[in-house]
Amino acid sequence: xxxxxVLDDVEDAGILIRRILQKKGHVVHxxxxxxxxxxxxxxxxxxxxxxxxxxxxxxxxxxLCEMQKSLPNLPAIMxxxxxxxxxxxxxxxxxxxxxxxxxxxxxxLEERVADALLEGAHAAKP
Amino acid sequence: MKRYAFLVGCLFPLCWSGPAWAVQGHGQAEGPVxxxxxxxxxxxxxxxxxxxxxxKPPDTGLSxxxxxxxLIFFLLWDMDHLFIHWFAGDMYHDIKELGxxxxxxxxxAPRTPLNFIYYLGRFDHLLCVPALWFFTxxxxxxxxxxxxxxxxRAGQVS
Amino acid sequence: MEEAFNFPLFPVYLVDYLGATVMVFxxxxxxxxxxxxxxxxxxxxxxxxxxxxxxxMVIFSxxxxxxxxxxxxxxxxxxxxxxxxxxxxxxxxxTIALCGVAILTLHYHSTAVLIDRAxxxxxxxxxxxxxxxxxxxxxxxxxxxxxxxxxxxxxxxRLSEEKxxxxxxxxxxxxxxxDAGGRLCDINESxxxxxxxxxxxxxxxxxxxxxxxxxxxxxxxRALLATDRQAKDxxxxxxxxxxxxxxxxxxxxxxxxxxxxxxxxxxxxxxLTHFKKMMEQLVHSEKMTxxxxxxxxxxxxxxxxxxxxxxxxxLLEEDFQEQTEVHETLKIIEKQAKICRRIxxxxxxxxxxxxxxxxxxxxxxxxxxEVLAIVNHTLNMDHIFVHPCLAENLPRTCFDxxxxxxxxxxxxxxxxxxxxxxxxxxxxxxxxxESGQIEIIIGDSGSGIPxxxxxxxxxxxxxxxGVGKGTGLGLSVSFGIIQxxxxxxxxxxxxxxxxxxxxxxxxxxxxxxPVVCAGQEKEA
Numbered sequence: 052x053x054x055x056x057v058l059d060d061v062e063d064a065g066i067l068i069r070r071i072l073q074k075k076g077h078v079v080h081x082x083x084x085x086x087x088x089x090x091x092x093x094x095x096x097x098x099x100x101x102x103x104x105x106x107x108x109x110x111x112x113x114x115l116c117e118m119q120k121s122l123p124n125l126p127a128i129m130x131x132x133x134x135x136x137x138x139x140x141x142x143x144x145x146x147x148x149x150x151x152x153x154x155x156x157x158x159x160l161e162e163r164v165a166d167a168l169l170e171g172a173h174a175a176k177p
Numbered sequence: 178m179k180r181y182a183f184l185v186g187c188l189f190p191l192c193w194s195g196p197a198w199a200v201q202g203h204g205q206a207e208g209p210v211x212x213x214x215x216x217x218x219x220x221x222x223x224x225x226x227x228x229x230x231x232x233k234p235p236d237t238g239l240s241x242x243x244x245x246x247x248l249i250f251f252l253l254w255d256m257d258h259l260f261i262h263w264f265a266g267d268m269y270h271d272i273k274e275l276g277x278x279x280x281x282x283x284x285x286a287p288r289t290p291l292n293f294i295y296y297l298g299r300f301d302h303l304l305c306v307p308a309l310w311f312f313t314x315x316x317x318x319x320x321x322x323x324x325x326x327x328x329x330r331a332g333q334v335s
Numbered sequence: 336m337e338e339a340f341n342f343p344l345f346p347v348y349l350v351d352y353l354g355a356t357v358m359v360f361x362x363x364x365x366x367x368x369x370x371x372x373x374x375x376x377x378x379x380x381x382x383x384x385x386x387x388x389x390x391x392m393v394i395f396s397x398x399x400x401x402x403x404x405x406x407x408x409x410x411x412x413x414x415x416x417x418x419x420x421x422x423x424x425x426x427x428x429x430t431i432a433l434c435g436v437a438i439l440t441l442h443y444h445s446t447a448v449l450i451d452r453a454x455x456x457x458x459x460x461x462x463x464x465x466x467x468x469x470x471x472x473x474x475x476x477x478x479x480x481x482x483x484x485x486x487x488x489x490x491x492x493r494l495s496e497e498k499x500x501x502x503x504x505x506x507x508x509x510x511x512x513x514d515a516g517g518r519l520c521d522i523n524e525s526x527x528x529x530x531x532x533x534x535x536x537x538x539x540x541x542x543x544x545x546x547x548x549x550x551x552x553x554x555x556x557r558a559l560l561a562t563d564r565q566a567k568d569x570x571x572x573x574x575x576x577x578x579x580x581x582x583x584x585x586x587x588x589x590x591x592x593x594x595x596x597x598x599x600x601x602x603x604x605x606x607l608t609h610f611k612k613m614m615e616q617l618v619h620s621e622k623m624t625x626x627x628x629x630x631x632x633x634x635x636x637x638x639x640x641x642x643x644x645x646x647x648x649x650l651l652e653e654d655f656q657e658q659t660e661v662h663e664t665l666k667i668i669e670k671q672a673k674i675c676r677r678i679x680x681x682x683x684x685x686x687x688x689x690x691x692x693x694x695x696x697x698x699x700x701x702x703x704x705e706v707l708a709i710v711n712h713t714l715n716m717d718h719i720f721v722h723p724c725l726a727e728n729l730p731r732t733c734f735d736x737x738x739x740x741x742x743x744x745x746x747x748x749x750x751x752x753x754x755x756x757x758x759x760x761x762x763x764x765x766x767x768x769e770s771g772q773i774e775i776i777i778g779d780s781g782s783g784i785p786x787x788x789x790x791x792x793x794x795x796x797x798x799x800x801g802v803g804k805g806t807g808l809g810l811s812v813s814f815g816i817i818q819x820x821x822x823x824x825x826x827x828x829x830x831x832x833x834x835x836x837x838x839x840x841x842x843x844x845x846x847x848x849p850v851v852c853a854g855q856e857k858e859a
């Protein structure tokens with residue numbers, strides 16, 4: 052039902068999330084290159100971004116920043132292999148909806164996505 | 178002290194020494210001989226002293242010239258006496274002519290060189306006065322030098 | 336016959352008269368000068384001679400002067416014959432006078448020679464006397480200065496001795512002297528303290544090699560000294576302390592006499608125990624840090640494929656819900672993947688860098704109490720009893736309650752495993768005021784830890800438990816947590832304190848935490 056963008060430098064991880072979320076009926080766009088993902092968001096609006104924090108070219112939060120230029124109030128779920136409070140605070144400051152540790156549970160992911168979309172919908176309402 | 182007394186004692190009779198004749202005669206045979214021996218002894222002593230002063234003066238800082246001169250005159254005086262006594266003997270004792278006064282006194286003798294020398298020899302004071310004069314001068318000089326030395330030494334010390 | 340000549344006698348008389356007067360005057364002058372000379376230089380025999388000579392001349396001239404008058408007096412008085420009578424006497428006296436002067440003169444010579452000899456003798460005597468006086472003065476001076484010099488030397492020596500003695504006794508390192516046989520002759524106070532000996536007399540005479548813990552090492556030390564005549568920075572473990580090993584670093588050299596023969600040995604030994612301990616701890620923590628970094632890297636890498644495995648397994652589970660066997664298999668895969676996840680999480684936990692998270696002011700005794708309350712039940716089931724002995728004067732400090740409790744749980748779990756069943760666990764808390772440290776001791780009456788394993792128990796993945804029973808990370812994590820609190824954790828097996836031994840403790844873990852007052856007043 053929603054347009055979801057997934058950005059992770061590991062292809063299989065991205066595919067896994069797509070398979071999980073596609074089952075729920077969402078349209079998932081998987082990217083493993085930051086520039087490609089950004090170019091996509093410039094032209095195509097998405098309802099949710101699931102971003103890996105640790106990317107080769109840019110930091111996950113920087114990607115979020117860039118995306119928010121074209122899509123303000125974009126809900127985002129940050130995934131990280133090394134969770135720590137400082138980056139978590141930064142993420143929430145930028146407007147991320149969730150900050151999760153990898154590897155993420157299927158069920159938890161589904162929950163988080165649902166919550167984020169709901170919030171996004173609320174935010175979008177005038 | 179004893180020596181002093183002895184010498185004075187010896188010399189005292191000299192107060193009654195010889196008459197106007199500086200050179201006197203001796204009556205007996207011993208007299209003249211003893212007198213001659215005494216003069217000889219004095220001659221030897223004076224020569225010895227002169228010799229010592231000439232070769233080894235006791236004090237090189239002093240001038241011995243006056244003293245030596247004095248000793249030479251004393252020697253001459255002694256030799257003069259020797260000559261008078263030895264050569265002339267008593268013979269001339271009798272040849273004097275006593276005049277009325279002292280001024281007229283003379284002694285008559287043949288006009289021989291010996292007699293002339295004898296006559297000259299009678300002026301023996303012309304020898305012993307210079308002798309004593311030089312002796313005194315020498316002593317005076319010595320005094321001056323010694324005095325100066327003492328002053329210098331005293332000056333150095335102080 | 337020659338012509339007779341008239342030699343006038345008047346000139347003669349005149350010369351005689353004048354001459355005689357002058358003679359008297361001169362003679363007196365001569366006498367005056369001679370007297371002055373004798374006064375000025377009384378020791379001069381020449382002046383004495385001149386004086387007598389002058390005296391004779393005075394008397395001689397006076398007498399002759401007077402003698403001139405008498406003849407004229409007699410002549411004028413018309414008794415010239417009287418003069419003739421006196422004449423020979425006066426002549427005789429003249430002669431005597433002449434002899435007198437001559438003898439005087441001759442006498443002067445011999446006397447002069449004698450006087451000269453006496454003078455030269457006196458001079459050499461004076462010179463000798465002067466020399467003697469000088470020598471005496473020199474000797475006296477030397478004697479005085481000798482006394483002074485001896486005093487000075489003694490003083491210098493005493494100062495030097497005091498300086499040396501002060502240095503020797505005051506040095507905090509051990510300084511010792513041995514004889515040629517390696518037996519101790521002298522050792523300073525610090526040395527006695529280090530070796531744990533009360534009195535110097537107890538140790539003097541014993542060979543130093545006896546104090547080496549390892550005989551081999553002692554022999555090596557002696558061999559080194561024998562061949563090289565010195566041993567520089569020779570490290571060895573020593574007998575001495577009750578509370579642990581004594582590491583000393585010795586620098587020694589041989590004392591030789593002029594012929595090069597060894598008379599003895601002297602050395603300084605530095606106590607390295609503390610240093611060594613610190614080094615060991617540093618190495619350990621370095622090891623831990625590098626392991627931590629490795630762990631972090633590995634964990635991070637593993638997380639990704641792990642997540643994917645877990646994810647796909649879960650996906651498949653959904654798809655194959657009806658087919659039980661496949662579903663069971665997939666469930667097992669999921670479970671194991673989750674176990675892996677937990678391991679990785681633990682590992683990451685362990686490798687975390689120091690962050691001051693959640694340190695709050697609190698009471699450690701309270702934390703201990705809470706933990707004990709939780710585990711007591713489990714322990715009692717295995718007939719293990721806890722003996723708490725918590726200090727009442729324990730001050731409050733800042734600590735991460737959650738994590739410190741994790742440490743206590745860890746240690747108590749280990750204690751439980753060590754005992755198995757039937758035993759005692761002792762828990763102590765102490766306040767060391769002088770060092771500002773809180774000490775927490777958890778001991779067990781279990782099997783104890785062998786000496787060769789003691790150094791490795793804090794290493795990550797080191798475990799004596801069977802496979803699957805433990806990750807071996809518990810103690811490493813605890814170590815990290817305590818380090819994070821700027822404290823240290825030590826293990827003793829067996830424990831050293833008699834109090835602990837008395838309670839049948841075979842292994843004790845000691846946690847030292849510095850009291851930190853961060854200013855936060857929030858209660859934990």
